[in-house]
Amino acid sequence: MNGLPISYYNLRRAFFFFKILFVLSFFVVAGGNIYNAVFKKTIEVSESGHILKDGFVLFTDRTEYIKILKNYKYDTGTKIKFHVMAKGESYWDVAVRNGITVETLIAANPFITSLLAEENIEIAIPEKNGVLLPCDDFLDAYRMKKLLSVRPNGNFKHSIFELFALDDIRFAFYEGVRPIIVNNYIEGLYGIKQSFNKPVDKGNFGSMFGMRSDPFTGMMAFHQGLDITGSIGMEIHPINEGIVSFAGWRDGLGLAVIVMHKEGYISTYAHCSQLISKPGDHVTKKDIIALLGNTGRSTGPHVHVEIERHGKLYNPLYFIW
Numbered sequence: 001m002n003g004l005p006i007s008y009y010n011l012r013r014a015f016f017f018f019k020i021l022f023v024l025s026f027f028v029v030a031g032g033n034i035y036n037a038v039f040k041k042t043i044e045v046s047e048s049g050h051i052l053k054d055g056f057v058l059f060t061d062r063t064e065y066i067k068i069l070k071n072y073k074y075d076t077g078t079k080i081k082f083h084v085m086a087k088g089e090s091y092w093d094v095a096v097r098n099g100i101t102v103e104t105l106i107a108a109n110p111f112i113t114s115l116l117a118e119e120n121i122e123i124a125i126p127e128k129n130g131v132l133l134p135c136d137d138f139l140d141a142y143r144m145k146k147l148l149s150v151r152p153n154g155n156f157k158h159s160i161f162e163l164f165a166l167d168d169i170r171f172a173f174y175e176g177v178r179p180i181i182v183n184n185y186i187e188g189l190y191g192i193k194q195s196f197n198k199p200v201d202k203g204n205f206g207s208m209f210g211m212r213s214d215p216f217t218g219m220m221a222f223h224q225g226l227d228i229t230g231s232i233g234m235e236i237h238p239i240n241e242g243i244v245s246f247a248g249w250r251d252g253l254g255l256a257v258i259v260m261h262k263e264g265y266i267s268t269y270a271h272c273s274q275l276i277s278k279p280g281d282h283v284t285k286k287d288i289i290a291l292l293g294n295t296g297r298s299t300g301p302h303v304h305v306e307i308e309r310h311g312k313l314y315n316p317l318y319f320i321w
Helices: 008-039 062-070 091-098 102-108 138-148 184-193
Strands: 050-053 056-059 080-084 122-126 130-135 170-175 210-213 220-223 226-229 242-250 254-260 265-272 302-309 312-314
Touching: 056 062, 056 130, 056 138, 062 080, 062 122, 091 102, 091 122, 102 122, 102 130, 122 130, 130 138, 138 170, 242 265
Parallel strands: none
Antiparallel strands: 050 056, 080 122, 130 170, 210 220, 226 302, 242 254, 254 265, 265 302, 302 312
């Protein structure tokens, strides 16, 4: 035995069984791959339905994308449901109703190119906040992990039985983060957003900029700003650094503050319950200029925000979403 704890006979038997196990494993793997190659319906993505941004897939074809997600038989890392946008409904309505952020909706629907929702389009809604990422392969998932510093969830890896039946796409989900790879349209809006500040920290978007049914007359009328609902007394901050040009009462707007900013921008904050700033004050994004209220022509506690430049009104969504 030459000092060995087991005999050469036992070693030869162990090696024999190892060869048998290896051969059986080979046939199991080969059989599984042959079966999947013949019977598995793989996920296929058209060349025209997506673009590559920094090596990551961004779907441009909404119909194809939603169809793939609806028929996806693997774990995406979070539950996904689907919703058809109704007339007058905004992405903020959907986000608030489902307890997620608009950025989560944007990440889960990479075909979105505007913050103004289209009627009758179908969108995907993740159960949790985070980034839903289409992956060419598992390497995409780990590349994004390095960028977001968050571990991916979901079944984004192909098994050893799918070597000849690889899907074009799999999904991974990164919980609690915002997307950093978006289409060029949304990327442009991100650039604007980074320069401006949401006036109230925890308010929800109510009536949007544009045509709406007037809550007092019932007639269609143009709404010049964006309403952010909240509780009376919530702190209101300016969207950007500037000089207070007006602080007082205005018919219809109630207690209001107007701030002049660089590059000709002017912002208005109406229906306040109390004014904190006064004309001539230099204010920053961190300063409190007023408290949210219900004064003037108002149907409930909110701040009405208007943004204009050189006499032209702009949709506040593009600045403070």
